[in-house]
Amino acid sequence: MLSVRRFVPSLSLLMAFEAAARTGSVTTAASELSLTQSAVSRQIKMLEEQLGVELFHRERQTIRLTGGGEVYAREIRESLRKISAASLMLRTNPLGGTLTLAILPTFGTRWLAPRLPGFLAANPGITINLVTKLSPFDFRLEPIDAAIHFGTAEWPGGDLTLLRSETVIPACSQELRHFHQFRYPIDLKKVPLLHLTTRPRAWERWFAMNGEPTQPVPGMLFDQFATAAQAAIASMGVGLLPQFLIEDELATGKLVSALDLPMKSAEAYYLAWPHEREKHPPLVSFRNWLVAETAADR
Template sequence: MPSVPNRTLPPLNPLKAFEAAARHNSLTLAAEELNVSQVAVSRQVRVLEDYMGVTLFRRLNRGIELTREGILLFKGIGQAFQDIEDATKTVSRRGQRNILAIQSYVTFSRGWLMPRLGDFHKAQPRIEVRLSSSPEPADFDTDNLDAAIRGGDGNWPGLHAEKLADMELIPVCSPRFLAEHPLDRIEDLAKVKLLHSMARPRDWSSWLTSVGAGFAPNNRLLFENSALAYEGALMDLGVAIANRHFVQTQLRAGTLVAPFEQGCRTGESYYLTWPKDEPPSSPLLKFLDWIRIHFAPDEAGGAGEAPEPAPEPASELAPDQPLEEVSPPSRSGFST
């Protein structure tokens, strides 16, 4: 953190008394607000005037009036007092309510986090979780967040990034689809509809390349995000390319099957991120302890369960093959 020069500030109690008197244009009303006597307010204002070497109020028969110096001072400190009040209310409210605000991708939330939030609530019933979603990176300066799920390489200036899981792709489809369209060899995928996420249109190509397939994914059905592609697979529409972590529940339940076990690591991972320049809140520390326990077995072989879908990084649509669109493209970034 850069060094901050020592501040030269006037005594704060006299400054507070002056601000209240100037705002009300009355020593009496300022005294009522501060729950002190009018004499005490007048005394504090004189202390400030002596400190600054100027007269801040003209004392009139029927009240007070700001001098030019008083007007300048009041303009300068009015917003500062409001900012202090607003910041104090925000911090106090979050501390009192034990709030944990997290931003995630829709598919990560649906595929991994939401199925486990009940477990977290049982472990930490006093923590109020506020879960929001966006395909864009979290803005910790404006969004009032404690932490955010982010996909990539984990190298983001100003952020702590704790790795949760690598992205690993596998093909999945429904048992009924597999029965009607036997997939004995990888080349059989060229005969069926392949379900794509518009946020990650190259995932199928990456997987096919990794297993040495000699064909391109031409027969495509395109969805807005991975969540819809996974649902399409459940509805017998074709074979989706899925993040292994986000279809564990369906695979165990048998509602989805993996016709080929070969996985493809994308080189990207999911991370829990939070700002480096402020200590993590107590709710975030408890969440970190909890999520570390739940992700460790997933990495070791998938002990955690998760229904539904996952997020993914943005890339542009390949212009080569025609696409059969099911829903409009996402704005940008990971699937929403």
């Protein structure tokens, strides 16, 4: 441990270096940290002496990161961010039991959020923090315990458990369906088709499944289901949308099936987590609850 501690500078030295690196000014860093300019300069010098490496080029009254200093600044900034996040989590839940979960926006707001009160009521010692992530990420670089994933059963450096499958339907407004009187799959090509950037070939699969040639299908692009659904409600086109995420719109008639031709998605929803968090108590409780909640949909 002694050899390890030698390369762990004090937090005050690292904060002084990070502030100067980020602002490009010892004076600005000193103001931010409520220190004198000479104090910040001394701390940076002490850090350089401890590491045995120059972190800044000093040119008259200015400083500029060296190549090594720039890489070190990125790593230190990320580490300080993680320490800050961990401290905030501890402060908001001093007894522990915090789970930070990455969610897909529409799944999180429409399916998960209404059910979370039941989980929290059954697990009063657990606090859940939610962050939005649209695509897989590296758990090693994010202070996140688990993630809701839609896709194949793959997550580098992580484990997964299947939650549920999904059926999509070609959905549009009643007005659009009435005006165009859709009868066959090819009829949908007469109107704008609404695409999701995360599923660029979904419409091609749907047309192929219904006997139409497999070829690129032009249309409008959206990065979230919610905006695609709103566009469909506004008669901007037909969206290929997950049926379970638009149940309210279907029930109220804001959306209808353009044609009664549903398609089961090739991908599915999973819960993913890093290997080392496998036995994290809040994750175990949440995983067991989530698997039970989605049992009927598998």
